[in-house]
Amino acid sequence: MADIQRSAVLVKPDGLQRGLIGEIIGRFERKGLKLVGLKMMHMTDAQLSEWYVEHKDRSFFNDLKSYMASMPIVAMVWEGVDAIATIRKLVGTTLGREAEAGSIRGDFSMSQQLNLIHASANVGDAEREVKIVFTQDELIEYSSVMEELIYADFERKK
Numbered sequence: 001m002a003d004i005q006r007s008a009v010l011v012k013p014d015g016l017q018r019g020l021i022g023e024i025i026g027r028f029e030r031k032g033l034k035l036v037g038l039k040m041m042h043m044t045d046a047q048l049s050e051w052y053v054e055h056k057d058r059s060f061f062n063d064l065k066s067y068m069a070s071m072p073i074v075a076m077v078w079e080g081v082d083a084i085a086t087i088r089k090l091v092g093t094t095l096g097r098e099a100e101a102g103s104i105r106g107d108f109s110m111s112q113q114l115n116l117i118h119a120s121a122n123v124g125d126a127e128r129e130v131k132i133v134f135t136q137d138e139l140i141e142y143s144s145v146m147e148e149l150i151y152a153d154f155e156r157k158k
Contacts, residue, residue, distance in 0.1 A: 005083040006036065006139075007120040008129035009091075013071035015108075015116035016040075021074055024104060024117060027090055028078055032150035037077035037130070037139045043068055047132050060113075067113065075133040081155050084120055091119045 011024055025035070043051070048065040055061045078087060092099030096109025096116070109115045120126035130139070147156055 003082055004079065005081075005123065005126065006077050006079045006130060007084045007087045007126045008118075008133065009076040009078055009087060009120075010118040010133075011074040011076075012068065012114070012116055012118065013073060014111075014114045016072060016074060018108070018116070020104075020108060020116060023108075025076075027104060028076075028087070031080075031086065031090060032146070033078040033080040033083055033086065034144055034147070035076060036079045036141070037075070037134050039134075039138065040072050040074050041133065042072050043133070045069065050132050051129060064113065077130055077134060077139055081151060084122060084126055087119045088121070091117050 011021055048068050052064060092103025092105035094115060095112045096105045099105035104117055105115050120129050
C-alpha cells in the first residue's frame with residue numbers, strides 16, 4: 001500500500017515578487033499532487049523562529065528571518081502518494097545555480113537564500129511546519145476525480 005503524505009510548501013518573497021506562484025502551483029498540479037491548503041500571509045517572528053529552529057545558532061539566522069518577514073509569502077499544503085520526496089524533486093536542491101534542470105529552482109533560481117521556495121524535508125518536518133502556518137480548519141479534505149487518473153487503485157488506499 002502506498003503512503004499518502006502531506007507536505008508544507010512556502011513560496012518565498014522572491015518567488016512571489018517574481019510572479020512565479022502560478023508556475024509553481026501548475027507544476028505541482030500537473031505532477032498529480034492535490035492542493036489541500038493555500039494562503040498568502042506575513043510570517044511572524046515567532047513563526048519564523050519555530051520554522052527555522054534548526055538554524056537558530058547559525059550566523060545567517062537573523063538575516064534569514066528578516067528576509068522571510070520582509071514581504072508576504074504563499075503557504076501551501078500538498079497531498080499525494082510519497083508527496084514529500086516527490087515535491088523535493090520538483091523543487092530541486094537548495095543552491096539554485098546547482099539545482100537540477102527541470103526543477104523549480106533549476107529553472108528559475110541562482111541563489112542559495114533567494115531560492116524561491118521551501119518544501120518539507122521529511123515527515124516530521126512536514127507535520128511541524130504545517131502546524132506553524134495552518135490551523136486544522138484551514139486544511140480541506142476532499143476527493144478529486146483526478147485521483148483515479150493519477151494513481152492505481154492500490155495506491156489510493158490510505
